[in-house]
Amino acid sequence: MAAEGEPLLRVRGLEKAFGKVLAVNDVSFDLRPGDALGVIGPNGSGKSTLINLVTGFVKPTAGTVEFKGKDITGIAPHRAVGLGIARSFQMARPFYNLPVYKNVVIPVYSPRSRKHMGAEFGDRDEAAVHLLEDVGFERDSPVPYKKAGELPHGYLKRLELARCLALDPDLIILDELFSGMSMSEIAGILPLLEKLRAAGKTLLMVEHRLRELFRVVDSVLMLQFGRKVAAGTPQEVMAMPEVAEAYLGAEVKVDA
Amino acid sequence: MSSPGRATRRERIDRGIKVRSDEIFVLASARDLAWVLLPRALAVAALLLFPLLGARVGPYWQTVMINTMVIALLALSWDLLASVGLISLGQSLFFGLGGYVAGALDSFAGLGPLWSIPLATLLGAALATLVLYPLLRLRGVYFGLITFALPLLFMRLIETTGALGGTEGVSGLTPLPNRTVEIYLVTAAALLTAFAFRRLIATDYGLVFHAVRDNERSVMAAGFDVQRVKAQAVFLAALPAAFAGAFVTHRYQFVGMTAFAMEYSTLPLTAAVVGGPGSFLGPVVGSFILVPLSEAMREFGSLRVVLYSLMLLVFTVGLPEGIFRFVARKYGQFERRVAIEEAPDGR
Amino acid sequence: MGGLLASTLVYGLVNSVVLLLTSLGFSLTFGLSGVANFAHGGLYLLSGFLCWLLMHRVGLPFPLAAAATVLLVGLLGAAIYRTVLMSVRGIVLSEVISTFAVGVAIVEFFRWKGFTTYDFTLPALVDGSVDILGVTVDWQRLLIVALGLALTGLLWLFTHRTMVGLALRGMSQDEYTALSVGIESDWAATLSLGLGSALAAVAGIALLPLGIISINIGYDVLLIALAVTVLGGLESTTGLILGSLIVGFAMVITGNYVGPRWSEVVYLAAIVIVLAVKPSGLLGKSKELEDRV
Known part of the structure; x- marks a missing residue:
């Protein structure tokens, strides 16, 4: 187990190039045990690729991923699971x-x-x-x-x-869990996520539905064109003018 | 609107069996129990009693029976590979490896069938797994393609290098004691394989095979090494096929390039598809249909290959579930005609 | 001096184009519709016999017989799609098995009919030979080189410069988008099967005069097409040419320097090694890798 204060997940300068396009470009962040981080950003901003990089489904072209102090960059997906990282998929394919x-x-x-x-x-x-x-x-x-x-x-x-x-798992990565769920379905899930947090699980959630996301996470990271453009508490991030601007469309969608 | 006058439709009811899920069956009566169990018991009894008829059935039918069982072993092997999503167009790869290993063990080490057949089964399967391991990442067309090319490659290599007897093959091997032993051995192997594979696929271990076939990504996400699962499936599937090769080698006291011949690939493939993939009984049923037919047509030469290619085609396109599932489904149902009631809103 | 080297060079090149021509139809169909037409070799063989039959049983002159053969085999390819493949479309296993079954049925039918003697040869399009670098090459082979290169060029133009070709390529890359702009998937696949089969016929008619018609060539041709296509990666003409050159030269080099029988081992080994080491082929892109792996 990671020592107190040691990050559970440490991502440094992560990059993935598909041809000439940088899907993820120099992204770094830390997750301490018990943290809950939300990753937001417009469609195609590299959120799912980021998850794929951390869980080994896609190999990064640069940067490192450390989990429990161990370098797991480009690890095979089943080994990542063995270490305690579980993930869901945006497109559920049972x-x-x-x-x-x-x-x-x-x-x-x-x-x-x-x-x-x-x-x-x-x-x-x-x-x-x-x-x-x-x-x-x-x-x-x-x-x-x-x-x-x-x-x-x-x-x-x-x-x-x-x-x-x-x-x-110790780290649960959820790729757009809420998308396509009804309000009442989400309301049914939220207590469970709370319970997981209370049990000390670490969460990383990629999400479009910000209002619901902010009820679970305590920090937010925003991606745009593969770059980290903002990070902080939900309130801080939403207060940033560029974030509000980028997210206007999504906010409207959430309320619709 | 239905046609006026004969307003009936066909209704199908499952026979006395209540199904709650795929796994839980409730049998209502001894009669239903017999209905379900009798066909299986009869089939097994018939297979086990057949060799006792001995010379009364004549060597022709004994040969047909042995060949049927050999093809059934290869078809069962094919079916297990298919259960993990690997489509083999080259069952003769496993057959040939088993055959050559048995030939080598007997000829060069003088082991005799009692040792060489079990060893060749294991070693042949291990060898096949080793050869296919780097290729297990391949899916769909590409795996089929590689299994099509590999037996031919081995054939050409043996032909070109003259290794393992070259075009002459290895002859003068130790024979099996007698015909009855031959029939019992191969029949027992086929029955054992069919039941073992059916058991295996019903366990959680077998569940993972099906899961890999359906969606590799989710199996990875569940923490399985997909390549390893596939390798295990290949090894298990290769066992009966390598056994068949080793068995036939000792039966003919000879192993040659024909062990990699396409017939050992196309015939099991057709048997599995005609009988119905996925059940491990379909391939056996398929072998019982195809092999006697094929033997009866031996004088027509390649025409029989044409015939079973066409059967392969017709079943792939027309009855993908295969004969066994089709018959089993019908057997498990009543069918009757009932009058169609007019829906109140006239629809 | 230099006899063996010159012969290796000249025949390596000729052989490469022969392989290119052999694989063109298979690669086109695979690239455009995703169907691996395992009946390719069967259709190739069929074309040879069909052309022979049209000449010797119907009495058509060779050019007419050849044209009719290409047309008929093309139609047969399209018919195979409409009758067989359409109902199993998308189930890769069934696509492979059903085309494989068609191919085996054709090849074994001719084996049964016993079309294996010297009587069944096709005429060379041209006679005579010429010396290149001190190596004697017959005009038929040179004509094949010209034909192979011309067809490859034409195909490139077709898939990159014509509306139909671009539509087909669009289909192969993103079926949903293509559907949404009104390209009908079955129509596209029918066309690609028909074209691929017609190309198999062209190859058969041009190449079979080089030797006697043997039955097993039906399987060999399929394997060669597989080797070249796998090696070069899909959907890229450059890859196809590169694949042909590598396999073509490898066959001639091993044939000349190691032993004539080894050239047949080479392309089979090429399939296995390439798929084991670099499944995307030499020029393959990541999308293809996803499809294969």
Whole structure:
């Protein structure tokens, strides 16, 4: 474990070039254990690429990523998971042909969970159903036994979250969890995120829905054209004129 | 609007089986139990009793049975690869490796079938995994392409270098004791493989195979090394195929370049597709349809290859679920015609 | 002096263009519609026999028979798409298996028919030979070089300078966008299958006179096309030419210096090695890498 005050995640000068385009350009930030950081920015500003770089799905062209004091730049995705980083995807792509709860059994069965939780999980199917209930699937409903391909969008997002939690991660990275969820669905999720924070989990959330995001995170980082253009508390960042300007459109969308 | 006069539709009801999820079955009665279990028991019993008929069925049918089981082993292997999303156009790769390893063990080390067949099964599968490992990143077309090219490459290498007997092959190997032993050995192997694979794919370990096929990215995100999962699948799938190669090598007391022949790729592929991929029983059923047909047409030479290519085509396009699933579905259902009730709003 | 070197150079070049011509159809179809047409070799072989039949059984003069063959095989390719591929479109496994089945069916049909003797040869388009660098090269081979280069050039112009070609390329890069601007996916794929098959026919008619028609060439041609396409990466004419040059010279060099049989090992090894080491091909872009890996 990282020592007190040591950052859990340390990102320095991260860069990713796709051809001549710099999708992420010299981005640095720290996450201390228990922090919750929101990453905001217009579409195409490099938010998802940033997540892909940190979790090993994309290899950076420059810069370093450290996790628990260990250099994990360009690590294989499954190793990142093994160290305790779990992520969700913006485009939820479940295993469509498997029942919903079996979708969660996969991470419950993963090498990390088996090593980390051992017998604690007991029956894996049962553990999976419990995790689904944790993220807001109704108790004793038939929904977890349906094929994942039949799930409505809001449920898919929650399924993504359940798959992250199944890994018992130290750092949870959520890529636009709230997008496509209804207000009431988000309201159902917020207490869970609070609970995760209270349990000492570290959160990194990429989000377009700022109002809801600011109820979870305590600091914000804004990207534009792959560059870090602003960082601070939500209030500070939103007070910056360039941020307000860039975000006017999104704010309107949120309220609509 | 439905056609007036005959306002009936076909209704299908599952036979006495209540399905809550994919896994939980509730059987209502002993009759239903028999309905479900009898076909399986009969099939297994028939397979196990067949060799006892001995000479009464004649050498022709004994040969057909052995060939059917050999192709079934290769088709089962194909099906396990398909379960992890790897499409093989070259099952003869595994067959040939198993065959040559057995040939080498027997010819150069003088081990005899009792040792060489199990060793060749393991070593052949390990060798195949080693060869394919750097290529497991490839998906879809590209994996199919590589499996198509590899057996031909091995064939040409043996032909060109003259290694392992070159075009002459390795002959004079130790035979298996007798025909009955041959049939029992290969039948037991096929049954064991079919049941083991069915069991395997129903576990959480097998679940990961299906997950890799559906969506590699999410499996990575769940903390699995996808390449490793695939390598394990390749090894497991290669086992029955390498066994088949080793078995046939000792049966013919010979192994040559024909072990990598395309027929050992196309026939199992067709058997798996015709019988129905994904069930591990479909490929066996497919072999029972194709191999006797193929043997009966032996005098027509390549025409039979044309025929099963066409079957492959027709089933891929027309009945992708395959014969086995189709029949099993029908077997598990009542069908009756019921009158269509007019919906109140007239729709 | 320099006999072997000169021959390596000249025949390496000729062989490269032969491979280029062989692969053109396969690569075009793959690049434009994403369908790996495993029936390519079968269609190549079919063209040779069809042309022979039209000449000797129907009595058409060679140019007419050749033109009819190209047309018919092109139509057959389009028909394969409409009847077979359209219903399994998008399921890569089924696309591969069904075209593979068509190819095997064609090749094995001709094997069964026994079209393997010296009787079944196609006439060379031109006779005679010429000396280049002290190496004797027949006019047929030179004509093939010219044809291969001309066709490659024409194809480049077609895909980069004409509306239809640009539309097809757009389709292959982003199906959704192409759909939204009114390009119909099935139409585009039908055309690409038809064109690719017609090119296989051109290659068959031009190349088969170089030797007797052997059945296994149906499989060899497919493998060569795969090797060249895999090596060069998709969708880039430069890559295709580079792939042909590498495989072409590698075959001639190994054939001349190591032993004639080794040249057949070379292109098979090329497929395996390239896919193992650099799956995107020599000039491949990252998008292709994503598709392959």
